[in-house]
Amino acid sequence: MKVYIIFSHPNHHGMGYAALEAARKGFEDAGHEVRVTDLYQEKDFDPILRYEDPHTLNQMQDDPATQVYRDNITWADKLVFIYPIWWGSGPALFKGFIDVVFASGFAYNFKGIWPHGHLGDKSAWIIVTHDTPWVVARFVQRDYGRIMRGQILRTMFGIKGARLTALHFLKRSTLEQRQKMLAKIYRIALNA
8 A cells, every 4th residue: 555644743852743754664564565745844845725716716736836736745655644633623724735735627616516536546544643632532622633634635625424533632642652653653653
């Protein structure tokens, strides 16, 4: 299997990066081919959606500045998104990546008023980190992990059954709890 991981967190010493390493190791130990884009290390990536001419929006799928990312998406069988939940959402850089890379004509188009996804041949896994207690995250919030899975990947891009793994309440977690979380990430990747 070919796996493309999109990682979005500026801290390479926290649980998000540890989750990236656990997932990468699991996939590689299983014999899968892995490519990683670390958005905070992409110096030339511009996450701001710009168009002066209204017709430019319809040509974003051909933008050479983001073609390498679309090539990786096309290449992959599985897309993995790793990012933190901040204020109920993901990092602006990550959301900008979704805006400018998963363009109309590439990831989806509309048939009448309904979106028609073009990525239905792929699977996806979302890994989010946050400091919210599990019960609040599960029953009160509708954070960007859940929105990404349902509204964006399934409804817009046509990816059915995307998996969501949330690493909850990290600021109050023990070392043992964090190690168990990372072991779970590794096992999921190893058995993907």
